[in-house]
Amino acid sequence: MKRYRIAVAGCGGMARTWVEYALKREDAEIVALVDLYPEAAKAMADRYGLACGTYTDLKTAIAESGANLVFDVTIPATHHTIGKTALEAGCHVFGEKPMAATMDEARDLIATAERTGKSLSVMQNRRYDANIRALRGLILGGTIGKVGYVGADFFLGPHFGGFRDAMDSPLILDMAIHTFDQARLVIGADPVSVYCHEFNPPGSWYKGNAAAVCIFEMSDGSTFCYRGSWCAEGAPTSWEASWRITGERGTAIWDGHNAPYAEVVAAGDQEGKFFRDCERAEASFDWEGRGGHAGCLDEMFAAVAEGRRAETDCRDNIHSIAMVLGALESAKTGRKIWLNEL
Incomplete structure (x- = not known):
């Protein structure tokens, strides 16, 4: 058997x-x-x-x-x-x-x-990507120093049909959790609070709100800003979103398609300069796992076999779902939500 x-x-x-x-x-x-x-x-x-x-x-x-x-x-x-x-x-x-x-x-x-x-x-399949693992390496390796701001833009116009078109909050409930979870992975921090404005833009084919702007305070002191729409025709971002992360010594960029990189303040005396000179820092690619669903399922099966918690175990993933449900509560009440309230 x-x-x-x-x-x-x-x-x-x-x-x-x-x-x-x-x-x-x-x-x-x-x-x-x-x-x-x-x-x-x-x-x-x-x-x-x-x-x-x-x-x-x-x-x-x-x-x-x-x-x-x-x-x-x-x-x-x-x-x-x-x-x-x-x-x-x-x-x-x-x-x-x-x-x-x-x-x-x-x-x-x-x-x-x-x-x-x-x-x-x-299933948080968008964690399992060589580029996002490389971006995580840039951040957690200290390339840009202590993180202050994390921004992710997600703008696509998929015409699914079916249950998503009828959901009250299709973007936040069904899709934004991927980007929220990615943010937690990349900076190694959990959410503390959220303010969210959710809306349904002109031309939307969804019954519920298909766009949102969310501002999260994170446990490392940084701010994570999510801007997204699931009914944005033209000039699409990647499904992985487009990222800008700023720290005390520089900025990391990932467009969701190509390799991430950083620009950091160059060594040497730059006293008195209006804009400091920066130099490019390339990301290291040392993650050897498979991408997407296969990578996440590989991890789930390996965790069961090894008797340990998977990376996306429910006890960790509750922080990602708290971001979703906190954002929905904020949108509904019009106030900032402290996630420990949930």
């Missing part, structure tokens, strides 16, 4: 990446497909030639298939139910972001993971 017996919860388009990854692992097999719509599970089985059972109920699927790992690729509103059901049935859980729809649900999932001794890790 293979080590990982996987039940896939949610058989929509996003699940394909997860299924294709699992099918390439020699130590894993898919033993159940679960979806509220039986035809979706059946279509997934047919697409990949899977002979496993198809179900509409996760608890039944786990019991009948002997699954010990659940991929939760359902919509955000069901992550708490799916995660808790799987953990209590004795399964590890690898889930799509966000971990849960509320902080109460997120805390309950952490408590359930603690009680059951099983792991719950969250």
Whole structure:
């Protein structure tokens, strides 16, 4: 019997990446497909030639298939139910972001993971990129000195259709968590407070607010400013956002596509100069992991095998979801939110 017996919860388009990854692992097999719509599970089985059972109920699927790992690729509103059901049935859980729809649900999932001794890790695939790891190296290596400001711009116009078009806050709830989580990774700090203005620009095809400006105070004393829109036609940024990070000795830049770099104050006497001379510092590339979903799933599987917490374990990821839910609370109330209030 293979080590990982996987039940896939949610058989929509996003699940394909997860299924294709699992099918390439020699130590894993898919033993159940679960979806509220039986035809979706059946279509997934047919697409990949899977002979496993198809179900509409996760608890039944786990019991009948002997699954010990659940991929939760359902919509955000069901992550708490799916995660808790799987953990209590004795399964590890690898889930799509966000971990849960509320902080109460997120805390309950952490408590359930603690009680059951099983792991719950969250897909934050945009951490797994050679460029962002190189940017992190520039910052944590002290190239620009103590960080004061972190800025990330995210402007794209994807026409998804489906549930995102109907969400109340599609940008912040479904996408901005990636950039928020990246900021935590890059500077090695957690959020303290947030002020957010959320809005829906002219021409938006989303029902809910698809644009936002957020200002976070971080635990290292820096300020993180996020500016984003999911209905910005023309001149798109990268999906990884466009970054500017300023420190006491210089600035680091990453456009989300090319290698990051820094410009730092050059050595030597520059007393009296209006603008000081700067020199370019290239980033080092020493991260050898795979990119995207594969890299994050590699880490999740390795953590289970090694008996440790994954980098995106629920107990760490709660800081990223706090940024999301804090931003939404700020937008709703029009005030600055201290995240310990959550």
